[in-house]
């Protein structure tokens with residue numbers, strides 16, 4: 224299985240590390256199944272996005288530098304979070320652009336992107352016999368362009384849909400609003416809680432209207448927010464990170 | 475200082491109404507989607523429009539002077555106004571010159587921005603907004619909640635009640651056609667009496683000196699043709715070099731705004747009718763300050779189509795008035811801080827940074843990136859709310875040290891697992907107001923990895 228003599232640095236964002244270890248495990252196992260040489264730098268913390276999105280990017284510089292230091296020795300950095308990857312690629316522009324910084328920014332990938340664009344996997348032989356609603360996390364969708372935003376008049380593509388297309392038993396449900404934001408938005412969820420929760424409720428309702436058993440996404444942060452609402456309101460629908468679904472792969 | 479979160483909370487108190495507002499605007503977004511998808515070249519048009527605007531802004535003085543030259547040759551009076559006060563006085567001077575007291579006005583966000591109506595009213599002049607939506611909110615004495623659909627926050631029943639009081643329509647009547655007819659009859663009177671007509675400007679064509687006004691109700695034409703003096707008010711960013719460029723923008727404006735192929739009326743005003751007077755007032759009011767800031771300069775490309783509002787999931791659920799600025803929504807949130815950072819420091823945060831606005835924008839303004847940049851400006855100017863600033867300093871400290879980070883994570887998870895519910899869910903826990911916190915796992919991924927993978931790479 225080892226097509227690639229490359230090293231992969233696994234970046235597990237702070238909130239996944241602390242609250243959703245199963246997502247990190249699924250990502251790691253999947254990459255290992257694909258025969259890749261995966262390393263996990265134990266001293267990693269966060270990409271620095273929470274500070275930066277609050278307007279404090281200068282305070283985040285140390286965190287950025289730490290990230291670069293932890294990951295600069297790998298050929299690729301892979302993470303189950305579109306938002307953090309987008310942050311590293313887009314917003315590490317305030318660091319001095321050393322070779323190391325440039326390399327890390329260019330070689331950091333969101334999991335689905337990495338599977339499709341770098342590994343070029345075709346059929347992962349996923350087995351997940353459920354109705355699944357896809358939540359297109361905004362930073363992955365419009366930032367990393369892992370899908371086509373519904374606003375654009377270009378050829379439609381969606382990496383999540385492509386990866387799940389051949390999955391056994393899995394049915395993707397159509398939504399009324401295919402890519403509306405869930406309202407998490409990092410600090411937005413704390414400083415604008417009412418709008419944030421309302422947006423989340425509306426998203427959950429859309430998935431439920433179409434009988435989704437699971438809501439999946441490239442970002443656990445969106446799912447953490449949606450799950451918080453689902454549990455508060457005792458809704459039947461569940462959340463599952465895309466890595467967990469992909470990790471049902473047989474190969 | 476504007477507190478968007480608080481205003482939004484008030485708006486959201488009536489959830490049914492919020493849903494209705496959200497749906498009404500989403501419907502407009504869908505109409506826009508259908509319209510733009512009929513043009514396979516849409517993305518190319520956006521790029522062209524953006525480039526025309528960019529090139530024009532980079533030589534703005536040149537194009538404005540050319541416009542002035544042409545307009546003067548056409549027999550038009552051209553005035554320049556530095557700020558809102560200058561502008562208001564300029565309008566008043568023209569009105570006074572003609573001893574006029576009755577003015578009709580078609581839609582203009584610039585006159586809203588400069589608070590022209592109250593200024594003229596104080597001077598004893600009657601100003602009647604002739605755009606139906608504008609007239610409605612003028613009756614209600616409130617600002618527009620949307621730049622294209624100024625009364626979108628109101629239901630037809632509310633308008634029925636309002637017209638019953640103001641125009642004597644039947645009590646309880648809310649049929650839109652009936653109400654519109656009543657408004658038309660009322661406005662016709664006003665058009666016939668008006669001595670001066672004021673309009674906004676969508677585009678000013680430098681090579682011809684013409685101003686172009688796009689409306690759906692034809693009210694700009696009614697006003698201009700009936701009155702003996704016409705005044706067109708434009709921000710400096712409205713100029714475009716050539717008539718040919720206009721074709722790009724008129725194809726995009728209505729499609730983006732309402733999903734129509736083109737606005738019902740696209741009126742070109744080139745020169746005054748013999749015996750009448752035509753004035754154009756070119757207004758800066760802070761725009762050159764934006765022009766000086768490269769990271770925010772693109773915001774001046776805006777053609778005021780309102781599409782970013784219709785698509786914005788926050789705007790749809792908080793209403794235009796929650797922004798407290800003349801122009802609400804995503805574009806308002808990047809324009810307002812440029813005019814008064816302290817007053818509008820909240821607005822760049824009134825977004826989840828989903829980026830839908832930037833994708834929908836016909837002139838490709840990088841709205842969500844500018845929101846991010848404005849956040850940095852707010853923080854650099856030490857205008858962040860105190861709670862936010864302290865929290866971020868503490869977080870930055872923790873996250874730049876691996877062992878501190880792991881320790882804090884561990885404590886948080888333990889507390890979450892062990893503390894009684896009411897100690898976790900209290901008014902300090904903003905997250906918990908409408909959401910559960912995640913269920914704390916026994917170990918972090920980091921701990922799991924140390925236990926389960928031997929050949930740890932550091």
Ligand code: SF4
Nearest residue numbers: 776777779780782835
């Ligand atoms: S910013 Fe773009 S989308 Fe928003 S009103 Fe202006 S032109 Fe339209």
